[in-house]
Amino acid sequence: MxxxxxxxxxxxxxxxxxxxxxxxxxxxxxxxxxxxxxxxxxxxxxxxxxxxxxxxxxxxxxxxxxxxxxxxxxxxxxxxxxxxxxxxxxxxxxxxxxxxxxxxxxxxxxxxxxxxxxxxxxxxxxxxxxxxxxxxxxxxxxxxxxxxxxxxxxxxxxxxxxxxxxxxxxxxxxxxxxxxxxxxxxxxxxxxxxxxEDMSPKVAKLMAYVLQNVTILDSGLAYIILNQQILQKMTLSSGEVDTIIPVVGKIATVKIWAIFRENENHTYHANLRSKKMVVYDIAKKHHGGDHPLSSGADAKNKAEIEQIIEELNALLSD
Ligand SMILES: [Mn+2]
The missing domain is CATH 3.90.1640.10 (inorganic pyrophosphatase (n-terminal core))
Known part of the structure; x- marks a missing residue:
């Protein structure tokens, strides 16, 4: 080739x-x-x-x-x-x-x-x-x-x-x-x-927490916020948290999903994933953007998280 x-x-x-x-x-x-x-x-x-x-x-x-x-x-x-x-x-x-x-x-x-x-x-x-x-x-x-x-x-x-x-x-x-x-x-x-495929028992517990607590909207948008309290309790490295990102996409009704994690300085990092709709442009508006269907982004506070959720949801209602 x-x-x-x-x-x-x-x-x-x-x-x-x-x-x-x-x-x-x-x-x-x-x-x-x-x-x-x-x-x-x-x-x-x-x-x-x-x-x-x-x-x-x-x-x-x-x-x-x-x-x-x-x-x-x-x-x-x-x-x-x-x-x-x-x-x-x-x-x-x-x-x-x-x-x-x-x-x-x-x-x-x-x-x-x-x-x-x-x-x-x-x-x-x-x-x-x-x-x-x-x-x-x-x-x-x-x-x-x-x-x-x-x-x-x-x-x-x-x-x-x-x-x-x-x-x-x-x-x-x-x-x-x-x-x-x-x-x-x-x-x-x-x-x-x-x-x-291997995961540590700690990562398995985080995965269980995410599946129990993720919000799934009728539109097909799913999201969860992992705050410092949860992350510190589970003592996970950011690489370990990354390994659970794909799991939300295994839910059949989910089309786009976002996992927000709180940083130590109380800002947030988001991982946006999508099965079909392009999420890159939304990620780019929020200081991120990697691939069309898979991008990181940042949110300075809860208000910006809500904004990202609204923007992602709008993609699905177009
Ligand atoms: Mn790569």
Whole structure:
């Protein structure tokens, strides 16, 4: 498959060739695609260029240690390094603070492009995941880049995570092609799938709470507010809270759903999801916006939450 982006692919490959040190970063509040594309790219660069030094930088997210771990890098190292940021729509979302100190920066992302923050930006919403883009990069590298069992496993984990187990509408025939090619490397796919499905007892309790307490309107809009009292009682990381977002969409009558969580400073973060109607524009009005059917947003108080709920509900009554 060729998506007509040969020029940018060749530019990325030639920048990688040039640098002895490559630092790879991804977004905050990591998910399997963020870590999978980051660690997968790092691993495949290490085997493709054994003499280069490759780092993965960002906050640790222990629930994804099964994909791969982070490293620490001296600030000074950045000045001669190529920094590649994967799966991250805007520079405020980057995990790890020194990316801009890099000698050269590259963005590889499948979110709606709202911020071309790097020197070289490859963004394409037609990919299901950043991990799928990394596979594409390898496939178009004229054998300069090589995969192995572990890098294939990381990319597969990212694809399975971002497509909701090949469920969401951005799952294309190319997605299945890539998954099939990755499986040829012989990693233990059922174990990856199991890790993606596993939840801790704490997360199971949150899921039960959400299903018990979610408000479902006749229009097909569902929403819930998780306040600090609940979140602190359950002592959940934000990554753990993220894992329960898809569950509300399993309810057949729900068309659009919003999960609001209170931050420590009493503002709110929202996760908006939809089966069909585009929620991106509403998210963008509230300092968010990632994908057409799946976006984060912010609300400064309860009044803004109500506004978001009204706007989402209006989408369903049009
Ligand atoms: Mn992603």
């Amino acid at each position: 060729n998506k007509g982006n040969e020029a940018i692919i060749q530019q990325i490959l030639s920048e990688i060739e040039k640098y002895q040190t490559v630092i790879i970063q991804r977004h905050r509040d990591a998910d399997p695609d963020a870590i999978g594309s980051q660690v997968g790219l790092a691993q495949l660069l290490r085997i493709s260029y054994p003499h280069k030094t490759i780092y993965t930088v960002g906050e640790e997210e222990p629930i994804f240690d099964w994909i791969g771990k982070m490293q620490s890098v001296e600030e000074l190292t950045y000045s001669n390094a190529l920094v590649i940021v994967v799966d991250t729509p805007s520079c405020e979302r980057i995990s790890g603070s020194h990316y801009f100190l890099g000698a050269q920066t590259i963005k590889i992302d499948h979110h709606v492009n709202m911020d071309s923050f790097a020197d070289l930006n490859w963004t394409d919403e037609s990919f299901s995941s950043a991990s799928e883009m990394i596979y594409y990069l390898v496939a178009h590298s004229k054998n300069h880049l090589k995969l192995d069992k572990n890098s294939a496993r990381c990319l597969y984990a990212g694809i399975v995570g971002d497509t909701g187990r090949f469920l969401y509408d951005d799952t294309s025939s190319y997605t299945f092609f890539v998954a099939s090619k990755l499986l040829e490397y012989g990693f233990d796919a059922p174990t990856v799938n199991r890790f993606e």
